Structures are given as structure tokens and as C-alpha cells.
Amino acid sequence: MSLKSMNTPVFWAEGHPGKLDPKSWKLEVCGNCQNPHVYTWDELMKLPKSYSASRLTSVTRWSVYGTWGGILLKDLIALAQPFDTVRWVRFYSYRMIYDTSIPLTIAMSERSIMAHEFDSEELTEDYGAPIRAIIPSLWGYKSAKSVVKIELLDYYIPGFWELRGYTDSGKIEAGPCRDINDKGKIKQIGDGEVIEFV
Numbered sequence: 001m002s003l004k005s006m007n008t009p010v011f012w013a014e015g016h017p018g019k020l021d022p023k024s025w026k027l028e029v030c031g032n033c034q035n036p037h038v039y040t041w042d043e044l045m046k047l048p049k050s051y052s053a054s055r056l057t058s059v060t061r062w063s064v065y066g067t068w069g070g071i072l073l074k075d076l077i078a079l080a081q082p083f084d085t086v087r088w089v090r091f092y093s094y095r096m097i098y099d100t101s102i103p104l105t106i107a108m109s110e111r112s113i114m115a116h117e118f119d120s121e122e123l124t125e126d127y128g129a130p131i132r133a134i135i136p137s138l139w140g141y142k143s144a145k146s147v148v149k150i151e152l153l154d155y156y157i158p159g160f161w162e163l164r165g166y167t168d169s170g171k172i173e174a175g176p177c178r179d180i181n182d183k184g185k186i187k188q189i190g191d192g193e194v195i196e197f198v
Helices: 041-046 073-080
Strands: 026-031 037-040 050-058 062-072 088-093 099-103 113-118 132-134 147-153 175-179 185-189
Touching: 026 073, 037 041, 050 113, 050 132, 062 073, 073 113, 073 147
Parallel strands: 026 147, 062 175
Antiparallel strands: 026 037, 050 062, 062 113, 088 099, 088 147, 113 132, 175 185
């Protein structure tokens, strides 16, 4: 089932971007690295495709499971050849209003992916098309939508929601959570990445 057909919530803190054109999309990878690059959509689609079967879990207490298809974040970072001093990865969404940062160690996980598909369907703008971060080990506000820039940093910079009181770590905390795959049924999650409900 698609994200829409499962009634996955749609939320844009900075306002819905409207229709976006993948063909003209560019993704800049920059910062403290030897090989910064602005990728065209065609270049992104030529990179090795990977999958992350995982849950996106929102701080507003819902979680959706599926297979996210796209480019491993660690592959993009490796191509940039980051300097040894890099410790953080910062995402910027379309219009550069929304941003958030995650530790490099989490960005280099096999489960952290720049996704353009969910269960073999292209993402729509409602859910972060044409390409978005999926960081399943952290609350969803760390999984920036419609990403236009990835910056490699030596130091932490708080992002949009972090400046408004959300935790800098984005660590998922135990408690009730709606399972979108089960018609929004309220279940319990533990601390950390939601692999299964408890």
C-alpha cells in the first residue's frame, strides 16, 4: 500500500512546496570535504540503488513501515571525501527554510538512505519528493523532506525544530505510537529505532 492509501499524515512545518519537478532537481553535497558536487537528477539516478526496509517514526507518535528505495547516505558522503574532522551531517529542504543535523556515525549507517521511493512507488510531494532523508533510528524530524543540500560539518548546528524545543539528539523515546500499517492502531514502542512494537 502507498503512504497515501494508508493515510500516513502529511506535515510540512515550512509549508507544502506544491508540485516539484524531479527532472530539474539538484542536490548539493558540500562542506568540509575534498570533492563537493551538485548532482543533477540524472546523476543521482545513475548512482547505485539501495533499499532500507524500515520505519519512519514521527515525534507526533505515528510510525509507518515500508521499503525505502534510493541512495545510501554513506555512498554520497564517501563520494564527497569528507575531511577527518567531520562529525555532523546537515540537511536543508527545498527553499532552505527547514534544516536539521545528525551525527556522521548515524549518517554512515546502512539504514540511512536518501529515498525517492516507498515500496517501489515514487514519492509524492506530500511525503518529501523528489528525494528525502530517511533516518529510521531517529525521530522523523531528522528525516528532512525534499532535500536540496547536504552539508558536512565539524560541529553541530541546531535545526528548525531543534531551535523550537525538540531534542538535538532526535532519540526515539518509549511510549504510545500509532501504527499506520495497522490502520493507526495505538501500540507501544521502546526507546530507539522502532523495529517492532512492544
